[in-house]
Amino acid sequence: MDELETHMGTLHADLGELKQRVKELLEENKRLSIENQQLRKLFKRETAFETIEEDLGETAAAASPDAFSARMPASVDQLAVGEGYDNLARLYYEGFHICNLYYGHLRTEGDCLFCLSFLNKD
Numbered sequence: 001m002d003e004l005e006t007h008m009g010t011l012h013a014d015l016g017e018l019k020q021r022v023k024e025l026l027e028e029n030k031r032l033s034i035e036n037q038q039l040r041k042l043f044k045r046e047t048a049f050e051t052i053e054e055d056l057g058e059t060a061a062a063a064s065p066d067a068f069s070a071r072m073p074a075s076v077d078q079l080a081v082g083e084g085y086d087n088l089a090r091l092y093y094e095g096f097h098i099c100n101l102y103y104g105h106l107r108t109e110g111d112c113l114f115c116l117s118f119l120n121k122d
Contacts, residue, residue, distance in 0.1 A: 023111065027093070030119060034089050038082055089119055 088098045092115050097105045099114035107115075 027111075031089065031093060034086060038086060041082055092119060 092098045092107075095107050097103055097107055097112055097115055099112055099118055101114055102112065
């Protein structure tokens with residue numbers, strides 16, 4: 001009976017370690033997904049700038065900045081929204097709450113389900 005109890009304790013400890021590792025992997029996956037999304041937006045913005053410069057010609061782009069800014073794609077304006085989301089994600093990974101219940105408070109007891117549900121919204 002003692003051997004069985006010892007074995008159950010070991011299994012419980014192993015399960016706790018696996019649970020912690022899965023949580024870490026999920027957090028890393030979310031962070032990398034956010035980073036990947038931002039890099040794609042940046043790449044689209046850079047290719048849009050290059051296309052506009054090619055269309056207007058480098059001298060025309062330098063001579064008429066109003067024409068250059070008028071032809072900016074709408075997705076560049078949406079970049080600011082993604083930056084705000086990234087800032088909140090960064091705050092969360094630095095150990096602060098981003099949910100409306102405890103915003104700005106230090107997370108002392110691990111993950112917050114409210115914060116994680118906010119980060120998982122697409």
